[in-house]
Amino acid sequence: MIRLSGRLRSALIIGGQGMRARKLRTFLSILSLFLGVLAVVVVQAGAETARAAALSNVELSMGKDGTLETFLPGGSKTIEIALDTVKDRPNVVLSLDMQATVGEPGVTTLNPGGAPFEHAGRGGGPPAGIICDFQGCWEDPNAAARPKPQGKAVEMRVMAMSADVRQFREFRLISGEWLNFSGSPGLSPRIVLNKDAAKFFSTYQIPAEMQISGATANLTPRIVGVVDDGMMEPRAYLRMDELFNWLQPGALANASAQMLLAPEAADVMQILKTRLVAAGDKHAEGLNAHPVQSAEMVEDQLSLLRWVFLGMAGLVLLIGVAGILNVGLATVGERIEEFALRRAVGTPRTLLAGIVLAETLLTGLLTAAAAIGCAALGLRFARGFLAGQSASLADISFPWQAGVAGIIAGLIAGLLGGLIPAIRAARIPIATVMRA
Amino acid sequence: MTPLIQLTGVTKILKGQKTPRTILDGVDLTVHSGEGVAVLGRSGSGKSTLLSLVGLFDRADDGQYLLGERDITRLPERKAAALRSAEFGFVFQRFFLLKHLTAAQNVAMALVNGQGWLPRRKRRAKVLSALDRVGVAHLAKHKPPKLSGGEQQRVAIARALVREPKMLLADEPTGALDTETGNLVIDVLHSATKDGCGLVLVTHDWEHASRMERVLRLEDGQLREVAV
Numbered sequence: 001m002i003r004l005s006g007r008l009r010s011a012l013i014i015g016g017q018g019m020r021a022r023k024l025r026t027f028l029s030i031l032s033l034f035l036g037v038l039a040v041v042v043v044q045a046g047a048e049t050a051r052a053a054a055l056s057n058v059e060l061s062m063g064k065d066g067t068l069e070t071f072l073p074g075g076s077k078t079i080e081i082a083l084d085t086v087k088d089r090p091n092v093v094l095s096l097d098m099q100a101t102v103g104e105p106g107v108t109t110l111n112p113g114g115a116p117f118e119h120a121g122r123g124g125g126p127p128a129g130i131i132c133d134f135q136g137c138w139e140d141p142n143a144a145a146r147p148k149p150q151g152k153a154v155e156m157r158v159m160a161m162s163a164d165v166r167q168f169r170e171f172r173l174i175s176g177e178w179l180n181f182s183g184s185p186g187l188s189p190r191i192v193l194n195k196d197a198a199k200f201f202s203t204y205q206i207p208a209e210m211q212i213s214g215a216t217a218n219l220t221p222r223i224v225g226v227v228d229d230g231m232m233e234p235r236a237y238l239r240m241d242e243l244f245n246w247l248q249p250g251a252l253a254n255a256s257a258q259m260l261l262a263p264e265a266a267d268v269m270q271i272l273k274t275r276l277v278a279a280g281d282k283h284a285e286g287l288n289a290h291p292v293q294s295a296e297m298v299e300d301q302l303s304l305l306r307w308v309f310l311g312m313a314g315l316v317l318l319i320g321v322a323g324i325l326n327v328g329l330a331t332v333g334e335r336i337e338e339f340a341l342r343r344a345v346g347t348p349r350t351l352l353a354g355i356v357l358a359e360t361l362l363t364g365l366l367t368a369a370a371a372i373g374c375a376a377l378g379l380r381f382a383r384g385f386l387a388g389q390s391a392s393l394a395d396i397s398f399p400w401q402a403g404v405a406g407i408i409a410g411l412i413a414g415l416l417g418g419l420i421p422a423i424r425a426a427r428i429p430i431a432t433v434m435r436a
Numbered sequence: 437m438t439p440l441i442q443l444t445g446v447t448k449i450l451k452g453q454k455t456p457r458t459i460l461d462g463v464d465l466t467v468h469s470g471e472g473v474a475v476l477g478r479s480g481s482g483k484s485t486l487l488s489l490v491g492l493f494d495r496a497d498d499g500q501y502l503l504g505e506r507d508i509t510r511l512p513e514r515k516a517a518a519l520r521s522a523e524f525g526f527v528f529q530r531f532f533l534l535k536h537l538t539a540a541q542n543v544a545m546a547l548v549n550g551q552g553w554l555p556r557r558k559r560r561a562k563v564l565s566a567l568d569r570v571g572v573a574h575l576a577k578h579k580p581p582k583l584s585g586g587e588q589q590r591v592a593i594a595r596a597l598v599r600e601p602k603m604l605l606a607d608e609p610t611g612a613l614d615t616e617t618g619n620l621v622i623d624v625l626h627s628a629t630k631d632g633c634g635l636v637l638v639t640h641d642w643e644h645a646s647r648m649e650r651v652l653r654l655e656d657g658q659l660r661e662v663a664v
């Protein structure tokens with residue numbers, strides 16, 4: 001331990017003296033490496049930022065990475081048992097997914113089949129204003145003249161939740177407020193629309209009368225807010241207990257049920273299974289919760305692109321390595337006498353090799369520091385520039401992974417560029433050099 | 437009394453050329469503590485080669501080398517480096533000081549060599565006392581290009597002495613100096629033997645050689661005693 005640290009300190013002193021004596025060389029080495037390391041840092045920063053953005057979108061629609069997810073077979077009995085099992089479990093969300101129509105009763109809806117706003121009235125065809133046939137797609141010259149879709153009603157999927165789903169899917173509030181799950185249920189159900197649903201409401205005057213498919217009574221919800229839930233098609237969210245003020249659970253025979261569980265609430269799954277089996281549901285044996293793999297999914301999408309760019313950055317880095325190698329070899333040639341002398345006074349050859357390597361590694365680290373500094377500064381500048389254009393770009397911070405990548409790139413470049421000079425330095429024969 | 441070093445039948449054959457050439461052919465050399473030994477010989481007779489074997493820069497092809505009672509004939513490089521650091525001090529005709537370091541840093545080089553570690557303050561004390569011993573303590577902060585040849589050689593001797601070695605090896609240390617300065621350098625080297633150090637001095641100068649306890653001549657690859 002003491003011997004090692006003594007060696008290390010010797011190496012630091014000798015290396016430091018060498019670099020100070022050759023400041024210009026050190027600077028030139030840094031210069032030759034700089035672009036390569038900068039490229040690695042920038043690629044990594046870009047990839048991380050893109051990954052974070054993609055992940056937050058995927059998590060918005062699928063749930064946070066690691067969240068457990070299961071689908072329950074329908075049937076009012078199952079839903080009743082499930083509801084009873086998850087009550088008082090704030091980190092489990094049971095949600096019922098229903099088809100509903102909001103608006104005038106008994107008309108053709110604006111979007112048959114629950115199609116998104118852009119496709120409304122076209123049966124899921126191309127966006128409004130575009131005509132497609134066997135020859136291809138083009139803009140409809142008569143778009144403005146075409147009649148708007150008839151009927152003031154929208155079809156959408158409605159999710160009734162036993163607890164706040166935002167713990168798993170961080171819906172971004174766009175206006176109004178999100179559902180409040182802590183108070184007692186209101187008498188008229190409050191609903192929150194997603195962006196696409198809100199477009200229908202702001203474009204057409206749609207009465208707030210809601211018919212849930214399969215239910216006999218209609219309800220009159222209050223729209224309290226709009227969120228971005230990452231979904232393309234219209235959706236609405238509401239508290240399940242508020243829904244049940246109006247409906248018997250038995251009315252929801254054809255609703256499907258989904259359950260999201262925090263990883264630490266996995267036991268709920270077991271309890272639910274046991275209770276369902278006890279209630280005579282033989283299929284419940286096969287029930288299982290699967291973790292949502294958002295991160296993996298994003299990784300799959302982006303990793304190829306990232307490697308392609310890192311490969312290009314690596315090439316630039318390699319050119320820098322050639323530069324540092326060149327400088328390193330020249331320096332060792334120039335320092336032959338110094339190294340022979342150091343060996344003569346007892347410096348082990350491994351230490352000499354270590355010093356040469358340490359000098360290039362330090363050069364690599366200095367380069368990394370410079371490159372990271374430049375990249376962070378550039379990002380800050382870009383952020384100030386973009387702040388006015390897009391809110392999501394304005395809060396990008398410099399990803400630490402890019403810093404780590406820069407340091408690793410600097411160290412690898414230092415290692416590659418220093419290895420051959422180090423071996424040369426270790427092989428210098430004392431007797432030949434010191435011959436008077 | 438056990439000699440400091442004892443070489444018996446040491447042989448060095450120069451390979452690499454078409455015909456291998458024997459440069460040292462059974463050299464016997466014994467140096468005792470506190471003894472200065474001069475080695476004379478024609479140019480090319482193998483004096484530097486002999487010193488490089490004694491100083492563990494290189495390995496003999498045959499023969500035996502004892503350091504005290506320890507057989508160091510075949511030593512792995514790692515141990516040889518440790519011995520060079522602890523037991524030997526070297527002085528060369530060209531002083532081999534590093535231009536970019538001060539005199540003190542040049543001396544400290546023998547301490548900052550990865551063989552053990554001294555804290556800065558102890559290191560400085562040792563360096564200054566070594567410089568003082570050769571009479572150039574006042575030049576500690578100067579860089580070699582600003583020193584005279586004699587001053588540079590004395591800094592080099594301080595570097596050789598700073599670890600208090602058992603053996604001093606000097607290869608024509610006065611070769612680049614005028615007579616007067618050369619005499620001074622020989623004085624400094626010889627005075628080290630008063631503390632029990634052994635000294636091997638390779639020289640062309642009979643005057644300097646005759647001030648050693650023994651004088652040897654290297655001829656035809658063999659060392660012979662010369663009457664003083």
Ligand SMILES: Nc1ncnc2c1ncn2[C@@H]1O[C@H](COP(=O)(O)OP(=O)(O)OP(=O)(O)O)[C@@H](O)[C@H]1O
Binds near residue numbers: 435484
């Ligand atoms: N590495 C080498 N390559 C070729 N020849 C060598 C090498 N080392 C030594 N020699 C040869 O070995 C012989 C002895 O050389 P050495 O340097 O020991 O002589 P020397 O007695 O020190 O001479 P000088 O008084 O001129 O310094 C010389 O003939 C030299 O040419």
Ligand SMILES: [Mg+2]
Binds near residue numbers: 435436483484485607
């Ligand atoms: Mg010689």
